[in-house]
Amino acid sequence: MTDTPDSARDYRDTVFLPKTDFPMKAGLAAKEPAILERWEKIGLYDRLRRERQGRERFILHDGPPYANGDIHMGHAMNKVLKDIIVRSQSLMGKDAPYVPGWDCHGLPIEWKVEEAYRAKKLNKDEVPVAQFRAECRAYAEKWVAVQRAQFERLGVMGDWADPYLTMKFDAEAAIVGELLKFAESGQLYRGAKPVMWSPVEKTALAEAEVEYEDVVSTQIDVAFEIIDAPNAPELVGAHAVIWTTTPWTIPVNQALSYGPEIEYAIVEIVGGESHDAPLKSLGRFLIAEQLQPEFAQRVAMKLAPFTDLQIRWTGKGSQLEGATARHPIYNYLRHPGESRGPASSGEGSGTPGQARGDGVSEAALAFFAKPRPFLPGDFVTTDAGTGLVHMSPDHGEDDFLLCKQYGLDPVFAVDGAGMYRDDWAWLGGQGSVINKKFVAADGPICTDLRAAGALLAASDDFAHSYPHSWRSKAKVIFRATPQWFIPMDRSATSDLPGAGRSAEVGSQGEPSPLDNGATLREIALDAIAATRWVPARAENRIRAMVEGRPDWVISRQRAWGVPIALYVNRATGEYLNDPSVNARILAAFKAGGADAWFAADHQALLGAEYKLADYEVINDILDVWFDSGSTHAFVIEARYGEGTRANLYLEGSDQHRGWFQSSLLESSGTRGRAPYDAVLTHGFALDQTGRKMSKSLGNVVDPLKIIQESGADILRMWVASTDYFDDVKIGKEVLATASDSYRKLRNTFRYLLGALDGFSAAEKVPVRDMPDLERYVLHRLGMIDVELKAAADGYEFNRYLRLLTDFAQDDLSAFFFDVRKDSLYCDAPTDIKRRSYRTVLDILFHALVRYAAPILCFTAEEVWQARFPSEDDSVHFLEWPELPALPGDDAASTEWRDVRALRVQVTEAIEPLRREKRVRSSLEANVTVPEALLPVEALAELFIVAKVTEGDEVSVTPSDYHKCGRCWRLLPEVTVDGDLCDRCAEVVA
Template sequence: MTDTPEAAKDWRDTVFLPKTDFPMKAGLAAKEPAILERWAKIGLYQRLRAERQGRERFILHDGPPYANGDIHMGHAMNKVLKDIIVRSQTLAGKDAPYVPGWDCHGLPIEWKVEEAYRAKKQNKDEVPVAQFRAECRAYADKWVGVQRAQFERLGVMGDWADPYLTMTYAAEATIVGELLKFAESGQLYRGAKPVMWSPVEKTALAEAEVEYEDIVSTQIDVGFEIVEAPNAPDLVGAHAVIWTTTPWTIPVNQALAYGEAINYVAVEIVSVGEVGSNVEPNVQRLIEAHSAWSGRRFVIAEALVDQFKDRLSKQISLDKGGLFFPVLRAVWNGTGKQLAGAVVRHPMHALGGFFAKPRPMLPGEFVTTDAGTGLVHMAPDHGEDDFLLCKAHGIEPVFAVDGAGLYRADWAWLGGQGSVINKKFVASDGPICSDLRDAGALLAASDDFKHSYPHSWRSKAKVIFRATPQWFIPMDRAEQAERAAPVLTTGDPADLQLGHAQGNGATLRETALDAIGRTRWVPARAENRIRSMVEGRPDWVISRQRAWGVPIALYVHRATGEYLNDPAVNARIVEAFREGGADAWFTADHQALLGSGYDLAEYEPVNDILDVWFDSGSTHAFVVEARFGEGTRANLYVEGSDQHRGWFQSSLLESCGTRGRAPYDAVLTHGFALDGQGRKMSKSLGNVVDPLKVIGESGADILRIWVASVDYFEDVRIGKEVLATASDSYRKLRNTFRYLLGALDGFAEEERVAVEAMPELERYVLALLGQLDAELRSAADAFEFNRYLRALTDFANEDLSAFFFDIRKDALYCDAADSLRRRAYRTVLDTLFHALVRYAAPIICFTAEEVWQARYPSEDGSVHLLEWPELPALPGDDALSTRWAEVRSLRTRVTEAIEPLRREKTVRSSLEAEVSVPALPLDEDALAEAFIVAAVRPGDGVSVSRTDYAKCGRCWRHLPEVSADGGLCDRCDAVVSHG
């Protein structure tokens, strides 16, 4: 012990305080670009490929975004999640290449180029196709460059020097080659059937290009006079009533459908009630029409009579002038089977021609009594059920509505008029309803029916079902028997079995459903979603009436309508695309491509464009297989939940149709990024959170830690408060690393202590680290990085900062430099550093690099070249973990008991407290050290009092050997004495 004069000395110079230049303030927005430049300079991605060559490979195949604008938060979330996965697999020692890509064809890009023409009052259809395609290519190329820089700024590591683009010649050649595989195997046909059509964009749309919005439509009830009824002759002269929310389809009606098991009645309007004279003219016309219907009979489903009556009543409900109350009386009833053979005439039959033809009543399984009248009008041009039922009875589409939504000019009713999606055109006072009203066929019409309706996700305009000649891949047609089973090189027996099944006549739907069951879906519930979609999806419409994309490079025989199926011709087509891209088709010497065996005069080249989803669905062929070997498939696809009907499905169908199996082993689905209140982001709401702004202000690591922290299997929120929480988590991790760097200042190998020589606390913390390691491996394997990050931050905050670091700061600062306890602590800190910086690297990639360089500065080194840490072996000691779990529990109780004394200023810190505890899992001195108190005594419960021990002037601990008038404790005295 020192004497009193020495006790007054300032001992700060003798304390081993942590030293580091690593700043507490991150300054990420300024630092991260420099780190990116360094990674590019040392060729980090290329070095990883070279160093991991021959290792187990993990391929996350990138779903291509459209190259048509700055990235948004959905892009950022998706790319960061992919990068975290790729980096975690790289950390696990695998060769995990990442090839980013872009969708460069299709409507999103073409629409933007068209907008420029529209702004100049120009019509793109008047521009030479080669010029227009060149402008689309240039537009896509521009945005590929912009988005590439933005994705790189997020810290996404990949082959940015050689990404894949669907518009490269090699890609376009592969795409057309994949199409021709379908053609050669008989899985392609041209037919006219209703597809979703955008009158604004004048093209067919895929399901994935359609979104549903609530609208208010006009609903009408229309009477079709029955002119023949062999099984119910009493119904001749009655009117079969249909209800529809698409009045514009009435001019294309060709039949009515009934349900055979439905009970129908014929009701007669007995009276229309009393109506005052003060009514508007259009209401008066309805009154007169309904009055004229007195005594007439209307056939509807019995279960829907009341709904029908309500719609009639609603027509003339007046605030003044009276009310219209139709009185109905049933005069006939029977089942739908009695309507077999019945014939009706169109309300506009007087126009002659098409409209004068009798309309048969046909049995339809799809007819229900959920709404309407139980009778459905059939327009095979504009409904799938309509098309199939009419086709089965020899009734074909008439193509009355053109691509712009107008009735064709020669159509007898409303020829040249439209557009059919124009609300005024189809309204209750529009030309369709007015003509039906004048013809005495309109029973009810109101503009108030609310329902969900499909819209183009690009133009936001309503779409229609429209029958047009299109190219289809059938879902339920078995491929030709002569086609051999796909050659698979993965060696997976399940693959071989599936390919064999497809080669032996399985339909595309059957093969796809089988492949879905063999795929890992994350989360597991996603399997039900895509399965239900594939089970119910119609044939795949692969043709588009556009200009920018890969053409359906087929030759159709002018006389037979059959497409040419010649492998030699197909090979020449693919080679032409490889040399000149898809543009080559539009400038081709088609006779040369056909060869001497065919006469071009007999064949018509197809100029329709392939569905862009076929392009992206083929990326596994020109990216995964082309770069990593034929037969290779991706380990994982990662996209938003909307891609169950988009890329996940198109890739599945394309691969199943050409290879007999899925292109992926696993599929991960994430939700969408919403604003802080859980609303969809939109410019109109002013709630868009721009990832580029977040990066510019706070840095990409904050955005990355947000992505990892949320449950991205669901929709997630982002806003100021959410980002503040992410920033707080980041600061805690950064401070942990800062402490480790400072505490390890000057650490040398000769300090290292073997595990078996360490104190219990160090061995316990290493055991906790082992548990963390197992949890992180499990979370990474499950792609649950919110669990991964939570485990990592909880360990750093609770096990380290609030516990281990807190207890051992006394030993770090005040023990002799060569003491076993201090050396053991620093040895564990070194192990923790090497483990934690690796664990954190996939998530906060920039900060992990900064931390690593702060300790191991190097011109060409990187934390991202490292692999998963190898932890020191620990002897199994369940008693150790049990004992320290009890210590921690007691420590919490002691801390809570000290707090009231601290508030009362009885003690200023825990070092001034003596405590009694009911059990002593360690000896009294070890517990005092763990609790950071002056002394621990056994007692009946937890109690606290102020100690009488004096305070050491160097370590500030209150110990019995310290003299009452000040001085040093024995430990500090020995450290100071030995210099």
């Protein structure tokens, strides 16, 4: 009804137009806080728990974010997705509690407190531990409060009055209790092996705390003089060449490794005048035969002109068995002022390292005096380098394992700050080893190697990926230190160094899951297979990580966390495993939290049976991943009963190596299974061009700003619209698309509210008495209902939202509402067609507002209150709609699909006449169709045209009927424009 007919009588006051106060302009940013206040006032979350008590429970366990800083888009995406799932499960009638939580211990928070100290030029190590821990606790408390308000503003519904915090006393007690379960079952050991270590933060790091960045490093070729080779005597006097990109590990070299099946060669430089005399004077070099070209390229710059490398000997790597070499710096340290090398010309003495002095004591030299054995290594390849690898068991996993096999132990020459210890014979007191200047081609290490005549090539140009601490952004190193480990491949019956497995194991609980001979890795892999992974490909990722991961390093050398509450016997090195002592430890933690350990009367905790003087008190803290990996114990089981598992864990894809895995390992080691039934992984939020958000790039999209400007429901709609199983993009254009979809859906609700003005139960029509169109729309609703429920069960909310918005736009606004507006506006209120339409609109309203509620939690509430205002009611108390039963209408549905397709053709055929102004609207058109799928009168109403006839093809002509002055339809009974048709005359009368 867009045109006013030429008539003296204006019938607009007789038309039943929709009426509603529901505004088209959302104004979400202003309305949402008031809705939040109302939910808090009526106790929405707590009332839902009471009302759903006894129902099937659905537990989505919240992975704890760190309590430091305002939330970012990743936080917002994660929390909104969780809330949508929890609300959808609640809508399906389940008891779906949501307990938010925070990770409050560990390096991220401690680092922030340290930054404050550094800004004041204070040394954190000089502050009493109790004071420092109190400041960390206060910092975490501050940000928990800030983030809680921000998450609530997103519309996230949960137990905000009682969230879980890993720093609460009961949580800290539960964490140490989980640790003691591992201890009592013999699943702990203390050993010295290389772990990722941050010299800046002075602590071991978990893999999940490390990120990889592209760097340019120094690469060097170093010669080791062969002093013995029982299987190939001709090698004696030659120099084995190693290539490395970590020059700082040369001072702790203990061996050389070769590939037994690799073909090696002794090569000699032929031709050329060397700018570096030792390069030629050393004479013969042992390298992998196929790596000659690469080696020649690296040393060529030192020779002018360079001619060739001539092979003097070839043989299998196996012939190197039993061979030994001399550390290249040994003679140099003994005689610092002399030139080096067996045939050195004296050139290249360089500037020696400052710590060398005029000679080093024999005691200090003992490490460098020992011959370096050649050891077979299956990890040695000919992909790069020389085919020989220098071994530093302090600083490499392969190095450590191979050297340990041959009795070579770490020497701990590099301290926690990355400096060589003061008494180290070479470069003692110097570092840091991650300092680019220190390891550069002109730095102290290369300078001394050059002076020793052992540096064949060095350049600061090797580009590669290198691990960095994700907190400090500084390089990390592999460093052997005494740490506490949970073994991956040892059953409970295995010998564990440093483990104090007691005969009383199990006296406080169930036997260890490992008592059947299985290993933690095997149990975890079985648990992965028994878990539902969404998307399914995620299973392969975590399986590969668990299959290849080393033993779990659970200790950290920091102050803010849960201590590894153990006593180690000074004589035997085994930790005390006494259930009575453990019970007293647990009681102390429950009363005073983790702080109790640092201020404890340890003799009282040990009891009369043990003397404190005989035991070392362990003050290392637990890896925070052990903290968060234990949350299932003090959140899920503590609140819902022992043995209860979460239905779902949901986090970003990085948590396959983080929380998903630490929770899996913790639960597998203590309960023999995963703590979850299913795991959902989402991607990361990127900027509009697909780049990672970064303050330096200036492309950060702030969720708090979006909420302030557009409202949380727009952000929630964006989250639901994304294919969040992969990385997603967000920016102005993306949000504009979400806003447009929101506007259309809001308009649908506005129309429903207006069209249902004054509707009551007395007006309802049974489905059996409804016209075919209404029955068809209900059939479509039933089909959509099934698909929506399947999408919700599959956590596919992008499909869920698309189904909802497409139905509202295509089936309703563009079709059903359009066709039936004539009946709504002009039929008599008692007309069965109009009543049927309004009955279906009522059913649609109740269904759509429920479907939308999990995603548009604020708007759905506004819509519900607009129709059913109440001080203490909420749309979120409602359950999934119960739709009226329909007879099998599949055939009718197919027929209606064809009718709708024909309607599209008719609309397209009318459009040229509208552009030519031969008709002002479709009401003025007569249409010919090749086949009348319904009675022509019904088709005319569906197509919103004057008349439909059958013919050869779809065609349109202007109608010569006159227009009704009320409904504006062109009908044969209207003889003069502006007169009333029979229906309108009856209604007006």
